[in-house]
Amino acid sequence: xxxxxxxxxxxxxxxxxxxxxxxxxxxxxxxxxxxxxxxxxxxxxxxxxxxxxxxxxxxxxxxxxxxxxxxxxxxxxxxxxxxxxxxxxxxxxxxxxxxxxxxxxxxxxxxxxxxxxxxxxxxxxxxxxxxxxxxxxxxxxxxxxxxxxxxxxxxxxxxxxxxxxxxxxxxxxxxxxxxxxxxxxxxxxxxxxxxxxxxxxxxxxxxxxxxxxxxxxxxxxxxxxxxxxxxxxxxxxxxxxxxxxxxxxxxxxxxxxxxxxxxxxxxxxxxxxxxxxxxxxxxxxxxxxxxxxxxxxxxxxxxxxxxxxxxxxxxxxxxxxxxxxxxxxxxxxxxxxxxxxxxxxxxxxxxxxxxxxxxxxxxxxxxxxxxxxxxxx
Ligand code: GMT
Numbered sequence: 001x002x003x004x005x006x007x008x009x010x011x012x013x014x015x016x017x018x019x020x021x022x023x024x025x026x027x028x029x030x031x032x033x034x035x036x037x038x039x040x041x042x043x044x045x046x047x048x049x050x051x052x053x054x055x056x057x058x059x060x061x062x063x064x065x066x067x068x069x070x071x072x073x074x075x076x077x078x079x080x081x082x083x084x085x086x087x088x089x090x091x092x093x094x095x096x097x098x099x100x101x102x103x104x105x106x107x108x109x110x111x112x113x114x115x116x117x118x119x120x121x122x123x124x125x126x127x128x129x130x131x132x133x134x135x136x137x138x139x140x141x142x143x144x145x146x147x148x149x150x151x152x153x154x155x156x157x158x159x160x161x162x163x164x165x166x167x168x169x170x171x172x173x174x175x176x177x178x179x180x181x182x183x184x185x186x187x188x189x190x191x192x193x194x195x196x197x198x199x200x201x202x203x204x205x206x207x208x209x210x211x212x213x214x215x216x217x218x219x220x221x222x223x224x225x226x227x228x229x230x231x232x233x234x235x236x237x238x239x240x241x242x243x244x245x246x247x248x249x250x251x252x253x254x255x256x257x258x259x260x261x262x263x264x265x266x267x268x269x270x271x272x273x274x275x276x277x278x279x280x281x282x283x284x285x286x287x288x289x290x291x292x293x294x295x296x297x298x299x300x301x302x303x304x305x306x307x308x309x310x311x312x313x314x315x316x317x318x319x320x321x322x323x324x325x326x327x328x329x330x331x332x333x334x335x336x337x338x339x340x341x342x343x344x345x346x347x348x349x350x351x352x353x354x355x356x357x358x359x360x361x362x363x364x365x366x367x368x369x370x371x372x373x374x375x376x377x
Pocket of ligand 1: 013014015122123150208282284302
């Protein structure tokens with residue numbers, strides 16, 4: 001198939017999932033055309049099967065803000081024609097689905113271009129559910145030729161918010177050969193020069209991720225055992241994290257490494273992952289940690305209970321319960337045998353439910369089904 005994929009090209013989870021999906025499809029013989037405002041960060045290599053089409057913005061003095069949605073729709077329609085696309089697969093409903101529907105409609109007199117929308121989270125629970133965006137998000141769902149959601153939780157949330165249930169759940173995935181435990185003594189030493197156990201947090205540091213809770217957890221863990229906190233990523237909450245760490249007197253035990261392209265190395269150099277999010281429709285960071293045998297301490301929200309088995313391969317707590325999360329983290333850090341057992345079970349669960357070999361064929365089958373439906377209409 002010739003598949004057009006649109007993602008936000010930044011560090012967000014939906015961009016990562018869309019990009020990794022494209023690479024996996026290309027490995028299976030399909031040609032993937034990424035249509036985005038910039039080269040997605042995970043697309044390090046372009047080739048005959050993985051192509052990139054940049055959305056060019058028209059600058060005109062009359063426009064205070066340039067109309068990105070229209071520029072995207074125009075590019076989608078153009079790529080569909082020139083590259084003979086079979087379908088468009090957009091990640092994150094706002095505004096990607098609307099642009100794709102516009103592109104489809106603009107060329108429908110002479111070309112069929114089914115649109116598949118994958119819902120990732122805040123496109124439904126926050127942005128889409130906002131009164132101002134609700135009608136257009138509902139329209140985008142209804143007009144898409146196929147809709148997928150990355151967890152059962154998100155499917156249910158979409159039904160509740162929009163009364164729309166024509167949704168296939170296709171979960172996020174992880175490549176077991178890329179995400180496997182490895183020992184990088186150099187990085188580990190760099191992060192923890194005195195050999196303390198390492199807790200890691202990976203996110204875009206938005207308020208919804210509650211990264212300041214990680215600092216609170218560290219301060220409580222340090223009352224029981226030695227530990228380091230490695231904060232990977234960047235965003236608006238970073239300064240609050242640094243400020244809170246100073247107030248609690250634990251800044252010396254924190255390392256802020258900023259955005260990193262090689263997340264897997266940081267996960268492999270750690271002992272537990274902290275994910276104290278207020279909302280998480282899946283929790284890709286949790287899955288990636290589990291795949292490298294790092295147990296997860298997370299909140300019991302959204303799709304996280306579908307990924308992490310509480311008390312078996314990680315621990316779940318109510319949002320904001322930093323005392324319990326610290327107790328659970330300390331328990332794992334102080335007991336290497338338990339940690340190893342949790343880690344082993346975490347990887348087994350990650351591969352069993354979410355390996356690329358299990359999930360990518362579900363997307364291919366969904367594409368084929370959508371293409372058939374469209375032609376029989
Ligand atoms: O919805 C968002 O917050 C943005 C989105 C993103 O692009 O990072 O994150 C969502 O999609 C990820 C990939 O499918 C999921 O792993 C995240 O759980 C989800 N975030 C939220 O639901 C807050």
